[in-house]
Amino acid sequence: MGLFENMWKGIRRMFRYTTLKTIVGKDVALSSRMIDAINDWKNMLDGNAEWLTDSIESLRIEHGICREFADVVLSEMESNISIDRLNQPYQKAISGLNENLQDGLGLGSFVLKPLGSGRAELVTADKFVPISFGDDGKPTDIAFFTLKRVGENDYFTRVERHYFEDGNLVISNKCYHSQDSSDIGQSCPLEEVEEWKDINPGPVMFRGMQQMDFGYYRNPIKNNIDGSACGVSIFDAARERIKKADLRGSQLDWEYESGERAIHVDNRALKQDKATSRFGMARLNKRLYRGLNLEAGKDQELLKEYSPELRDEAYKRGLEEAKREIEFIVGLAYGDLSDVQEVSKTATEIKVSKQRKYNRVNAIERKLEECLRDFVAGLAFYNNMYHSGYEFNCKFSDSILTDEESERQQDRQDVSMGVMSHAEYRAKWYGETLEEAESKLPEQNKVME
Template identity: 30%
Template sequence: MALIRALFDKSIPGLAEAFGGRDVASDEMQAAIKSWIAEYFRRTPDKESDPCQRLPYTIVHKLEKGMFAEYDSDLQDKESAKGSWMHENLIQLDLAKSTAMQWTLVAGEAWLRPVPFQKDGRTYFRPRVIRRDQAVVMGRDPDGRLTSIGTSEQTAQGGSWYTLLVTRTVDGNGFLTARNKLYRSADARELGTPCELHSLSWYAELPETWTHSKPVGSVGMVPLRTPMANCVDGSLEAVSIYEPAMGLIHNINRNEALLSREFELGQHRIVAPAEMLRTGDHGERKLDDQVFVGLQEFRAQGIGLTAFSPALRHESYEARKQSYLKSVENVIGMKRGLLSDVQEVEKTAYEIASTAGDYNLSLIDLQRVWFDAVREYLTLCDTLGRMYHYCDDTSWDAREQLSISWGNGVLYDPDKNWSDILQMVQSEMLKPEIALAWKYDLPWETPQDLEAIREKYMPELTDMLREAGVRSS
């Protein structure tokens, strides 16, 4: 099985030379990307810090679930040959939506690369998700879009490690050139020496260099980027959704370690003469030193057993933690109580309402990122499908065909809006065709559009109009 290797650890000597360029991200940005990934995976405590709350995971998980809780996507045309082909590509993309958005939130940027696969005798595309730490970005245009990127796939077979390096570069006219290089080594941590692409059967048909016959307009990968300005070095690189809260996360982890230590120090103990904890020459029974604390001075003073149970400062540490968690919610734009204590915030309805609005706006920003990516991905599938004859050459526009519903939200309630629209229809303030166009996200600007709505959703009305000899307007 091919393994995608993270490249920012710099563990493969000669990697930049093999790609033909270094990553454009600054050293500060590369260090930041490492820290986001490390904090996301971190789960082992030490003396100074305890990541038991797994805050990066919790933040990413709650935002992603909030985005797609009531998600639904569809295409207007699924019956034609082109429509059914595009619909299958959309289904495959939807299967990867959670993974793609989670890695986008973690590392700030991820990409969707269409990969061909066979189903029922036809070739479709399924997305491969590539994280920011699994690629070397060697070029960006003034708007931050990729112009050159290197990715890696690593495979173990027959006692050797094979690493495929793929460099994708798009020129000013939109033509995409891909370069493939295969390396073999005895150690996964080394790039090794170049070998022929046919050394592995599934790379046998790959050309060393290939320029697409028609303009693709990109590096053949669709970007997903967090909708935030870079607060690390101000560059065009995207940042993790929890980058602004990294300092608070570190403070919370330290607070957890201190709180855990407080419970350990506050454990009930019995102070006794030290000799009672030792095993004598004749095998006297040894007392548990986690309960009994031995002191030499007690024997000299003639003091017997004494209970020791200091008061815990739990409330102080807990209050400190809640303050940090609220700050994290404020910085990221999350609803109060998603991370902090829900019972506490129930007492402040105004605070809940205000933070709920911020949270909804945060979700809307992220939903727009996904919506734009879906349109761009399907357009790329159409371009590549035509180029390689996976589909017919029928024109197809994602802006007209794609329909995405996000369900009920805090600031936007489609059910209430639909009720309001129905009242307008009943009051004859709005045509029913336009109301249906709004509900199903259909075009209604021309008489032909309105006729199509009547044909599909209002057949009885259409028949009545025809019988009465009324022309469509």
């Protein structure tokens, strides 16, 4: 594990409610329950879920869920700003949006924040603290944490706070020093860190800026953890099913490992190497032959084969069923995680699963567009173009349902060519058995067939 990851684990350990309240000087929206949930999601994404052991490895299903949603959402998106001076830094900022969106989906929320000079950063939920929210679910007071190590044991934490005062945006910066990465320590001047010496501690009020200077994205999922406006992981509801799938995967691995063919060799058949004093059989596979005292009588055979019957098909079915349960819970279509060849669903069920995925993707797209629109406002603010009359354009296509319609159109062509029967077409697209479809066909079609 690298230094950077260790330092951010220190930041996450600082995210205790009492510590945050002391830093901010007031109650914060990020409750202890949410802090624990975010840490849990982060561990799952890192392949360190609490149920994993030496014998149970992560299948990284969490990554698969986040990657699938991010790929579909961003493959459908086209966005730009009407003024080139803003569009260039905007396009640069979203060039790496896919991987960052995956993290945001996994941790429930993220902030896309302009830094000035055409730069931007995406901050995931484990690196900022929402202090309060407005009625629209967007932060009205928020703190960003930046950790810097100087030398071997000096840790500096910058707390950058954005909030509203008298309807105007206010930004302040504070610095803390500690010799323990898990403790924020005591207040100190920003000048103690070379990179921060030119930062204005503030508070600085920006009159006329009546919205936050960044975009905030939150998953379109109701927060049943603490009821706040904090975002919830896209895979939170499927946590127990992901645990079940990891267990099924480990059972399948063990079935293959324990079921390896072996030859039990009586000690009488082994020869001792004079150089090493070890017993063995020349030119034979070490995994295949195992020394064992089989002698029960002089006439008993020296070799016995161990070749148990594998039960892998049963474990495979169990794993695929767990994956399909996850797909249903998180809003993916059947076959996105599971083996599409193993999906024994009717056409109606498959169609419904695609519609379910479309609905979830569509909800994510609306939230993302709102985030990008606010980010563009922040970008315009830092480029002194907030009132320039720029236009932000964002468009998403409907590839999920479009692909289904394309498939349906192809089937219609197959019917007209005689490659597919009317009954087969009806059975596939109306969710009927072949017998039911045949009984419901118009008389002329039955005659034609």
